[in-house]
Amino acid sequence: MEEKEISQAVIGRLPRYFRYLGELKDQGVERISSRDLSGLMKVTASQIRQDFNNFGGFGQQGYGYNVEYLYNEIGKILGLDRQHNFIIIGAGNLGRALGNYLNFERRGFIFRGMFDCNPDLAGTKVRDVSVMPMEEMERFIAENDIDIAVLTIPKTGAVSVAERLVQTGIRAIWNFAHVDLNVPEGIQVENVHLSDSLMKLSYNIRRGEKLETGEGSL
Ligand code: NAI
16 A cells, blocks of 8 residues: 555554444444444544545445554554564653553564663562663663663653663654654654643643633633
8 A cells, every 4th residue: 555645643643443443343342334333433434534645545335444444454454464663761650551451462563671770679570571771771771672662761861861872873762751752753752741631631620610600611
């Protein structure tokens, strides 16, 4: 399938399609119309058709979409048809929680190593992965075909660790540290700020209250 330049907004919606289609596939659903998918996902059918048209449409007019085919194709677009090895840097609360999350493996993201600068943590385990000292990071990345580094350390150390990661030729950084990282083109950075999502929630609570009390829309 030939891929044209796709907007980040469309790419951002693909994981949700992938998730819903995975559930439908598990339930044994073979075909679904854009209307039914729209009802399920609470997005308009035209949005779904528009999104899928970016990739050639996927569907047969009138017959709906073949769920398994669509699931596999979206998986390929997301690069989930191959394995990604990742390490976590920062073996604190957040790093350990991510390391313990088994579902990443189902999607082909394999947790290989964990690093921390605190010598007291060296040798402690998260599942079957031992925490290693930072001095071993470069060698480990080179020897274990690591393509993603997850940064769960405070922002003070994140920039210099990211610089070291760049030197290793890492492909991507999943950055939870509250700092913007300057990395060369070709290295992908995805910043995650859970508090952004909470603030959005807070806005919506406030908006709901205003509408209820008739104070007008924001
Ligand atoms: P934590 O204090 O439990 O763990 C941090 C770990 O990083 C510690 O084990 C520490 O020894 C290690 N560390 C510190 N500097 C390091 C360095 N330069 N190199 C290697 N290891 C280093 O903290 P927690 O709760 O796990 O949070 C980690 C960071 O993630 C925090 O800075 C916090 O601000 C951030 N965070 C971000 C969230 C987000 O949504 N983006 C959500 C929660 C936390």
